[in-house]
Amino acid sequence: MINQKNVALGKVRSSIRELYEYGKARKAEIGEENVFDFSLGNPSVPAPEEVNAAIKDLVDSCNPVTLHGYTSAPGDYDVRNVIALDLNKRFNVNLNANCIYLTCGAAASLTITLNALVNRGDEVVALVPYFPEYKVFAENAGAKFVTAACEKGTFQIDLQKLESALSPATKAVIINSPNNPSGVVYSRKSMILLGQLLEKYSKRYKNRIYLISDEPYRELVYEKHDTSPYITDFYAYSVVCYSYSKSLSLPGERIGYIAVNNNMPDYEELYAGICGAGRALGFVCAPNLFQQVIKRVCNKTADINIYKQNRDLLYNALVEYGYEVVKPQGAFYMFVKSLEPDAKSFAERAKKYELLFVPGDDFGCKSYVRIAYCVAPQTINNALPQFKALAESYK
Numbered sequence: 001m002i003n004q005k006n007v008a009l010g011k012v013r014s015s016i017r018e019l020y021e022y023g024k025a026r027k028a029e030i031g032e033e034n035v036f037d038f039s040l041g042n043p044s045v046p047a048p049e050e051v052n053a054a055i056k057d058l059v060d061s062c063n064p065v066t067l068h069g070y071t072s073a074p075g076d077y078d079v080r081n082v083i084a085l086d087l088n089k090r091f092n093v094n095l096n097a098n099c100i101y102l103t104c105g106a107a108a109s110l111t112i113t114l115n116a117l118v119n120r121g122d123e124v125v126a127l128v129p130y131f132p133e134y135k136v137f138a139e140n141a142g143a144k145f146v147t148a149a150c151e152k153g154t155f156q157i158d159l160q161k162l163e164s165a166l167s168p169a170t171k172a173v174i175i176n177s178p179n180n181p182s183g184v185v186y187s188r189k190s191m192i193l194l195g196q197l198l199e200k201y202s203k204r205y206k207n208r209i210y211l212i213s214d215e216p217y218r219e220l221v222y223e224k225h226d227t228s229p230y231i232t233d234f235y236a237y238s239v240v241c242y243s244y245s246k247s248l249s250l251p252g253e254r255i256g257y258i259a260v261n262n263n264m265p266d267y268e269e270l271y272a273g274i275c276g277a278g279r280a281l282g283f284v285c286a287p288n289l290f291q292q293v294i295k296r297v298c299n300k301t302a303d304i305n306i307y308k309q310n311r312d313l314l315y316n317a318l319v320e321y322g323y324e325v326v327k328p329q330g331a332f333y334m335f336v337k338s339l340e341p342d343a344k345s346f347a348e349r350a351k352k353y354e355l356l357f358v359p360g361d362d363f364g365c366k367s368y369v370r371i372a373y374c375v376a377p378q379t380i381n382n383a384l385p386q387f388k389a390l391a392e393s394y395k
Ligand SMILES: Cc1ncc(COP(=O)(O)O)c(C=O)c1O
Pocket: 041, 104, 105, 106, 107, 108, 131, 176, 180, 214, 216, 242, 243, 244, 245, 251, 256
């Protein structure tokens, strides 16, 4: 018999994908402009022009056999070196090429890292609300998936809840800031306390707890003072899982990296584990054309002003219509309290107004919905009367 766990995973689409497919069919039926699809976190601003310029130049000037050939399994040394130097310039780190492992995006970074760390029976803790694939990746690596709620209303880290979720079996805690789905950036103070908590419990349980920081939205922050702190400052046993999917608007190109903190004692051992897990999973040698593109543009970011405008437009309007909204500081998601206890039925009712957004159930938060506002500003403008009508339908 084939693996029934994977059959089940393959048959049941995530509710985000399900809704996206519904939106596609609905657009074909009634016209694209009449459906307000806020389901998917697909960037709506183009990649910076330097990306296309780099692709053209690479294709025109490089030896095609080399350009389209294999690189070393963890990625081209020079590319990894450029990324490490860029991180050293921006953050308080002293990384080198041998701390960096190039991947096909954050999904691969997370899967590889979890497989490198987890022994069967270990526990992996995620903070609620969380990106739904964490559960899939953690369980596939052999871990028990454990959750800890964030603070009600603010969705900042709730250290007491996290403390109660830790156990002698905890191998790793995953954080994601700016957060999908809440848009919240975890405060510097909470990161410091988080580092202290993990240190305390690693000692108490005589079992090292690692911190995995999933950072595809690091550069998508709308006010400078909200910038997400770099986790290696607060905790030595940390690994950053990064992706260029959102910062450079390249989700289809599948490129990102893992950065292992070399302030961690025996970091080479963990890096070797990452190389081994990458090998075992077949995640070696990320696409070379995009490795070379990243070498040239890793210090660039897509123009995030449109996301900020969208956030302000949508947030102000929803608050005016009476919705309870967590003001997003980053990423391009808005977490909105459902107008009825069951967010699924709220999202169903929204479909009657051609509004497509995802119930919070998959993110571990049943009374909220996620609105992905990475859409054309016109879509938001046109959707506002529908949001108003939806709110009025509950009065
Ligand atoms: C929080 C989070 N982590 C990981 C990923 C996966 O990103 P990638 O496209 O780089 O695999 C996403 C994608 O939306 C995400 O939102």
